[in-house]
Amino acid sequence: MNPIERLTDLFEKFPGIGPRQARRFVQFLLSENPGFRGDLSEAIKHLGIETAQCTSCMRWYAKGSQQNGLCSICGNPSRDKSMLFIVEKDADIDNVEHSGFRGLYFVLGGTIPLASEEPERHIRLRELLKRVEADAAKLQLNELILGLSATTEGDHTRLIIQEKLLPISEGLNFKITSLGRGLSTGSELEYADPDTIASALSSRQ
Numbered sequence: 001m002n003p004i005e006r007l008t009d010l011f012e013k014f015p016g017i018g019p020r021q022a023r024r025f026v027q028f029l030l031s032e033n034p035g036f037r038g039d040l041s042e043a044i045k046h047l048g049i050e051t052a053q054c055t056s057c058m059r060w061y062a063k064g065s066q067q068n069g070l071c072s073i074c075g076n077p078s079r080d081k082s083m084l085f086i087v088e089k090d091a092d093i094d095n096v097e098h099s100g101f102r103g104l105y106f107v108l109g110g111t112i113p114l115a116s117e118e119p120e121r122h123i124r125l126r127e128l129l130k131r132v133e134a135d136a137a138k139l140q141l142n143e144l145i146l147g148l149s150a151t152t153e154g155d156h157t158r159l160i161i162q163e164k165l166l167p168i169s170e171g172l173n174f175k176i177t178s179l180g181r182g183l184s185t186g187s188e189l190e191y192a193d194p195d196t197i198a199s200a201l202s203s204r205q
């Protein structure tokens with residue numbers, strides 16, 4: 001395959017990128033100087049070497065000085081372990097942080113499509129259940145907050161998680177809440193402003 005087609009195909013795998021945009025990226029790279037292309041390929045190479053996935057919340061972080069397999073949030077002893085905020089993706093955490101939340105997180109890694117027969121294939125459901133059972137057994141967990149997008153797929157995912165967690169929450173004595181009013185229909189946490197998230201958090205139910 002010729003190098004232009006090869007790179008176009010790779011860009012097309014990015015979320016939300018179609019063939020036309022993929023070609024524009026390649027054209028842009030061709031028009032840039034070789035130094036820029038070198039920097040880009042170096043940065044991509046190091047992304048794999050210098051990052052790790054947090055064993056507790058599952059988000060990706062730059063390793064830096066963290067050596068215990070935990071990201072800077074999960075490894076911070078002053079965080080409030082009684083609250084666990086469930087989000088769809090890594091980017092949601094940055095936004096919730098700006099709203100002033102100081103509990104802990106778990107990243108699902110997506111949502112469950114409406115027609116799916118196997119929810120485990122789309123989100124980290126098994127990992128979530130394991131994490132919640134461990135936290136609740138240590139009496140650290142008081143409340144689990146479901147911070148899913150106000151979309152049809154987000155609602156669907158929330159219902160499935162609630163159904164799976166309910167027996168555990170009753171047995172281990174923690175409550176399950178969802179973000180309240182404030183997040184408008186169709187909105188994703190990633191794009192909501194911190195004030196909106198703060199108000200949705202304070203009106204959770």
Ligand SMILES: [Zn+2]
Pocket residue numbers: 054055056057058059070071072073074075
């Ligand atoms: Zn973490």
